[in-house]
Amino acid sequence: MEKVTRILRESDVAELLDMQQCIDVMDRTLREVWAGQTVNLQRDMIPQPAGNMFAIMGSSLTAQQRAGCKVIVFPGQQAKMAGSSQGIIPIFDTQTGRLLAIVDGEGVTGVRTAATSAAATRALAREDAQTLAILGAGRIGRLHVQAICAVRAIKKLYVWDIAEAATAGCCDWAQKEFGLETVRCQTAQQAVVDADIICTVTQASEPVVRGEWLKPGAHINAVGACAPQVREVDTATIQRSSVFVDWAEAALRDTGDLVLPIREGAFTPDSLAGEIGAVLAGQLPGRRSRDEITLFESVGIAVEDLAAAQLVYERAQQQNRGALFTW
Structure with missing residues (x-):
């Protein structure tokens, strides 16, 4: 046959x-x-x-x-x-x-990574969120702009990348494709402080987001840290946030955003708010208040x-x- x-x-x-x-x-x-x-x-x-x-x-x-x-x-x-x-x-x-x-x-x-972040954002971000920060302005960063704009009415985009040309290119593209007001940020802090939604899609090994920068009610999609020895957000970010994951077994093994705070004794597996699928299924509360900071840790699963x-x-x-x- x-x-x-x-x-x-x-x-x-x-x-x-x-x-x-x-x-x-x-x-x-x-x-x-x-x-x-x-x-x-x-x-x-x-x-x-x-x-x-x-x-x-x-x-x-x-x-x-x-x-x-x-x-x-x-x-x-x-x-x-x-x-x-x-x-x-x-x-x-x-x-x-x-x-x-x-x-x-x-x-x-690339597409499924951004789409997963968007599904979590739809469940966790404030419905009136209008400002988006992208940290890491490459292909995955641009896909996140597209995906987040599909689930929230974004008006203003902050972009930061260690390569200034990448920052400029992403801003020009977002203005043309989505009509967004864009800000080319010189530092990660500048991108984060006024953002309702933050997507970290860098290749950083040390934190590029610090907890004290986050405004009340922010939502974070932490995407880039897919190994236990590297992280994009610091321990204070994890401690300030209600942390949701795609699959707890993988997230607790493979992402330094969680593994390193656990090693420090600053976070425990029991502190997880839960898997995002339970929120999407209506079996677990997502955002509980306007000022709550939520974080989706996306390790990426098969x-x-x-x-x-x-x-x-x-x-x-x-x-x-x-x-x-x-x-």
Whole structure:
């Protein structure tokens, strides 16, 4: 019997992975994570030369009868300079065992990361939030601008990056694409102090956000710290915030934003407000007051990649996109 697999390249993903649809899929997926309707394996990483890391992230969507795995090399500094970050997400039908598709991993990762932050923002940020701070003005930062603007009526954008050219480029792009008033910030503090919503998408190893800078009622999406020895927000930020996570098991192992305060004795796992999926499902309160500071710690989990890749595959099937490979 012939076996047919649909191959979806980065250009296919860029055209098929709609941000608003992906936000809704991440909302559903995070609910399923909390409800135990998915299976996630912890990220396994194998060190490679020049600081590269080979990573394997497996998961299963029970209701959709899909299983898959993101296989990717997270680039070290030399590979980053070469623009190298490559990976794939194979999707299997768990009933028949068929390999349905192989989807470009890099394109999926960026959109689903921003979409996950937006799903959390929709649940936790004040409804009247109008000012957004982006710390880290690269591709993921721009995707966060797009995603947050989809769930809140943002009027003003503060941007900070260690590279001034990246800050300027992001501001110019946001003005043109979304009509936002933009502020090119010289420091992270300047970006944060007046922001209703803050997204940290840097590659920092030490905190770029300090708790004393946060205004009452702020919401933070902490995205960039995906290893236990690095962090983007300081201990005071964690202590001032109600902290929600995508998946507690991974967040407490893999993000220094939480691991380091726990090691200091300044925070405990029991201090977590809960998994964001419980809030989205209406089973756990989110924001309790206008002045409460909320924080979503996004470590990034395998099932988010699989769910976003499945969305790409479904739309590709409808539009007959991609290349068909016959085994």
